[in-house]
Amino acid sequence: MSHDNPHDWWQRADLCYQDQQLYFSGHKVKQLAQQFGSPSFVYSASRIKANLERIRQALNNAGLGRRSTIYYAMKANRFAPLLRFLKQSGLCGIDACSPNEVRHAISCGFLPSEISFTATSLSQKDFSELARYDGLFMDCDSLHAIRCWGEMKPGSEIGIRINPAIGISRSCNEKLKYAGCGTTKFGIYYEQFEQALALAEQYDLIVRKIHFHTGCGYLSSELQQLDHVFTECMKFVNIAPDITRINIGGGLGVPHLADDQPLDLEQWSAVLHKHFAQGDMHIEVEPGDYICKDAGILLLNKTYIEQKRDTLFVGVDAGFNIAPEPAYYGLPFQPVPLLQDDTPLTAMTVVGNINEALDVWYVNAMLPSNLQQHDYLALINAGAYSSSMASNHCMRGEFNEFLLD
Numbered sequence: 001m002s003h004d005n006p007h008d009w010w011q012r013a014d015l016c017y018q019d020q021q022l023y024f025s026g027h028k029v030k031q032l033a034q035q036f037g038s039p040s041f042v043y044s045a046s047r048i049k050a051n052l053e054r055i056r057q058a059l060n061n062a063g064l065g066r067r068s069t070i071y072y073a074m075k076a077n078r079f080a081p082l083l084r085f086l087k088q089s090g091l092c093g094i095d096a097c098s099p100n101e102v103r104h105a106i107s108c109g110f111l112p113s114e115i116s117f118t119a120t121s122l123s124q125k126d127f128s129e130l131a132r133y134d135g136l137f138m139d140c141d142s143l144h145a146i147r148c149w150g151e152m153k154p155g156s157e158i159g160i161r162i163n164p165a166i167g168i169s170r171s172c173n174e175k176l177k178y179a180g181c182g183t184t185k186f187g188i189y190y191e192q193f194e195q196a197l198a199l200a201e202q203y204d205l206i207v208r209k210i211h212f213h214t215g216c217g218y219l220s221s222e223l224q225q226l227d228h229v230f231t232e233c234m235k236f237v238n239i240a241p242d243i244t245r246i247n248i249g250g251g252l253g254v255p256h257l258a259d260d261q262p263l264d265l266e267q268w269s270a271v272l273h274k275h276f277a278q279g280d281m282h283i284e285v286e287p288g289d290y291i292c293k294d295a296g297i298l299l300l301n302k303t304y305i306e307q308k309r310d311t312l313f314v315g316v317d318a319g320f321n322i323a324p325e326p327a328y329y330g331l332p333f334q335p336v337p338l339l340q341d342d343t344p345l346t347a348m349t350v351v352g353n354i355n356e357a358l359d360v361w362y363v364n365a366m367l368p369s370n371l372q373q374h375d376y377l378a379l380i381n382a383g384a385y386s387s388s389m390a391s392n393h394c395m396r397g398e399f400n401e402f403l404l405d
């Protein structure tokens with residue numbers, strides 16, 4: 001593995017150049033591209049498992065070994081082979097957010113009792129479908145949800161999603177925050193929490209869990225903020241008498257740029273230890289990004305290279321609609337050549353094939369000046385919130401998906 005080039009910051013044991021060829025999960029990527037064609041999402045099961053095991057280890061290190069559960073947020077990537085692999089791993093349950101997600105998770109082998117359900121703006125039709133799954137655990141995110149669930153399942157145990165009015169996100173990116181940047185729709189605020197508890201009591205609902213998810217993509221530099229979020233959330237836990245579980249949401253991020261300091265799970269574990277090691281609360285965590293994002297690459301065919309004014313554009317044969325995070329959230333997906341040699345690097349802007357101004361994959365990527373001779377590019381970090389958020393915009397929504405060992 002060679003890191004001589006600072007632009008290769010993303011290299012790691014299972015995603016790196018060997019003899020000038022890019023390898024991913026033990027496969028030569030050029031061969032994958034030739035076999036699978038473009039656009040193709042390729043996921044690594046072993047990387048997914050390693051990511052999960054790292055979180056499990058961190059929970060154990062926080063003193064929560066037997067008092068913690070990981071729920072995979074399937075909104076990040078619902079590719080059926082991937083979900084079946086997760087089920088077989090035995091390492092996690094599922095965080096689902098719609099009746100169709102629940103149905104899909106069950107079709108991939110998960111039991112309703114292995115699913116934690118947290119959603120927003122649910123309809124009567126949603127509630128009545130969800131009520132059919134015995135064992136499914138419902139987190140109510142509004143007074144409306146408590147009322148509807150209470151009418152359907154009086155006497156059952158529920159969670160309440162709360163909004164602590166502070167949030168967390170990668171580099172303070174406001175678009176990735178679910179709390180703390182103005183008033184959001186997510187969860188019940190402190191000033192309405194007593195009312196929520198009283199409403200639950202009215203329906204004999206037992207509030208067993210406090211749930212919060214306040215933002216996405218946090219790295220080591222945001223861990224102090226996570227500490228503050230936990231402190232605020234404990235104010236809710238402390239006034240709800242029957243709580244036995246706390247769900248701290250997802251939000252654990254992976255680096256997108258050379259300057260990003262990866263999330264140090266030892267430090268993360270220390271924050272959890274500080275707040276939860278004492279006592280007997282069961283801690284749930286429901287990451288999506290951290291489990292799948294860096295376990296996926298997107299293989300794209302280069303279509304053209306052309307200088308326009310001050311910019312050298314590289315076109316590829318798929319656009320933001322099949323992996324919207326760079327365009328929607330400003331989260332760049334580093335483009336990576338499949339072949340590495342000593343050719344000098346030049347700044348190029350990688351763009352897709354959609355007629356929208358936001359269809360830009362990466363501005364000023366440093367790519368080999370002989371890129372004309374390359375057929376493909378790989379975009380890294382395409383394992384989460386990519387295929388699962390894809391649309392058929394411009395009728396260019398087709399792609400392939402593969403799960404490697």
Ligand SMILES: Cc1ncc(COP(=O)(O)O)c(C=O)c1O
Pocket residue numbers: 073076095118213215216217249250251252286287288289290
């Ligand atoms: C309630 C809830 N839990 C978990 C997640 C997963 O977040 P991430 O993929 O950032 O870990 C989300 C993401 O939107 C969410 O809304």
